[in-house]
Amino acid sequence: MTLWMIGSYNRNKSLLAPSPCSTEIRYHGAISTTRTVPTKATSTPILSSTTTTNGTTINFRLHPKFFIQQMTDCFDDNECRFSCYHFGKSGGTGVAERMERIFPPILDSCCNARTMQRFHKSPEKHCTIKFSAYEVSSQSFLKDIIPTCARINDSNNSRSVVLVTFREPMARTLSYIHQQCNKNFESRTRERQEACQRCSYRKDTEYWTSFLEGANKQYQGLYQVASAIVPNTRILAIDLVDLSALYRDLYQATRHKAFSMNTKANPKKTTLCNFGVTSEMFRALRPANDIYRNLTLGIYNNMIAPVKATPKKEKKKRVEPDETATRTTHILPESCREYVKGHTLDLTHGRYIHVPNRQAPYDHNSCFLMKPRYNCATTNVTTPGAWEYKLILQSDPANTSTICDFENVMENLGGPAALFHTQVAIFGNSFLRQMFEALACTYPDQLTAAKVTENPPAVSLLALKKRKERPYTMQEYGTITNVPVDKRSIPLCAGSAASYTQYFEKGVNLTTPHLTTTCSDELAMLEFGSSLKVFYNFRPNTLNTTLASYQTMIGLNISEMDYIAFNTGADMHIKRQSRSSLQMHNYQPVLPLLKRIQERDLKRWFGASNPWISSPPDMHPCLPGVPDNEAALFLFSVIFDIHKFQT
Secondary structure, three states: OEEEEEEOOOOOOOOOOOOOOOOEEEEOOEEEEOOOOOOOOOOOOOOOOOOOOOOOEEEOOOOHHHHHHHHHHHHOOOOOEEEEEEOOOOOHHHHHHHHHHHOOOOOOOOOOHHHHHHHHHOHHHHHHOOEEEEOOOHHHHHHHHHHHHHHHOOOOOOOEEEEEEEOOHHHHHHHHHHHHHHOOHHHOOHHHHHHHHHOOOOOOHHHHHHHHHHHHHHHHHHHHHHOOOOOOEEEEEEEHHHHHHHHHHHHHHHOOHHHHOOOOOOOOOOOOOOOOOOHHHHHHOHHHHHHHHHHHHOOOOOOOOOOOOOOOOOOOOOOOOOOOOOOOOOOOOHHHHHHEEOOEEEOOOEEEEEOOOOOOOOOOOOOOOOOHHHEOOOOOOOOOOHHHEEEEEEOOOOOHHHEEOHHHHHHHHOOHHHOOOEEEEEEEOHHHHHHHHHHHHHOHHHEEEEEEEEOOOOOOHHHHHHOOOOOEOHHHHOEEEEOOHHHOOOOOOOOOHHHHHHHOOOOOOOOOOOOOOOEEEEEEEEEEOOOEEEEEEEOHHHEOOOHHHHHHHHOOOHHHOOEEEEOOOHHHHHHHHOOOOOOOEEOOOHHHHHHHHHHHHOOOOOEOOOOOOOOOOOOOEOEOOHHHHHHHHHHHHHHOOOOEEEO
């Protein structure tokens, strides 16, 4: 049995030697930790200790017990050999240091051509020792080292396990830049020294972009290794942030002191260059981020054919790195595939199902953006609330395997923060405002920033009519202000305390708004996990502004938006001001369809029904309720690039 470990160990520690537990990144002086990955993924099979299928990749976060069993079985197997594939700055150093204490010695692994030269000179020596490491390209590893060692170690009992360690791409790239600029500086090329001294992406864009392009190619290679189909081989994948848990579990299973070692902190020296990350860098690394997301979720592609043992007399050919690999896209869950045709999502199979005793995700007292006029709070506890009904797609009501559940998909992906370094904009009326507010209310724990309009005018159709349709100026519109963290769990933008109670039934529990000024989301921004930014503008034709003003006021650069949603003709107003063609996605048909589905399935419409509504139920749905369904559908559409809805 051979256990292949893919990581970042470098015995000489001259280039790639990270701290195995280092998870903090410094962005322009601010500390940001890598995100918490989801604890499950619907696309990952449930595995048992008796599973023997070839080519199955095991994710530590999803299947920790099976992951540990695969490793400990190798410790006691005389034909089990560990190998480490170097993927720099992703925690392999810590793994190798521990393994070296158990299975010495370790051969020099550095670097690329020199490594392959040593390997070809004495392949038996490399393939038969208990632990070996290789800092080579993925192609050399997959098409040369693995087949050669498979031939040398060929026996009926020989098995292989590949351990893949990986890391969030920007953190890894930034760590590498800091290493190059602050360690062994005198040994760097003159060009690199000069770029490090300027320490600015914008001053040396072309130079630093090469680092990002290299990272994208490296992640493509890593994904090939993680997705490889190799006979009699098991692949194990683990994120850098989970290595401490791996060591803890291995120590409990083996009681070997090597796994109880205290991790030595790797000091982050930024004496010369403390590199600042820009939004352009995040966008450039998007292919790598897509791959990282799939790795964290346990989603793998079979990128290469099964690896065959190399015949002894076969002449080896030089294998060049594959530079033709395309960007990895998000993998649509199998349960939803029948409803997506190209960029169109078929909503005609929508159904509302009852989830008894389901708790409301929020209420009128716990969300700073929720408008009181949208509430359906009641003292009647015998009637199910709007939040107890879930929207799904199901083509065959008798077959649960045809269910596509937007909420579950988003939960498994990790919510809004799963959209790495994405910017989206929503332009439209109060129906889309509700969807925007539902995002803020449903995912408060992921909010890392929020901006609202302070002291805004009463922007409404009636107010515009009185103004003879004259748009508001920027001065009239109010100022943009940040929402403090400690104010995101109260009805901050609910209106004055004097008028607040008119929206609620008598007896409903109310928290008095902590208001010194009024605010609104006529123009607002939500940031989730320092990763996804969602901008909203209520009826953009009511604001006399230019696209450049949006960027000045709230940071909305229309040309940088990855996805734009609209209704009520808001697209025409934006497109008239844009010099470039914009792809905007019409959400106008969605809410009327959901209303028809509710009336068909539930024999009612959960529209707002509070005392302020003169003729309930209102066309505006309850919060919480249908807007939460729309929010899940919106996130689903952004992730899987949905442009149109079949209604």
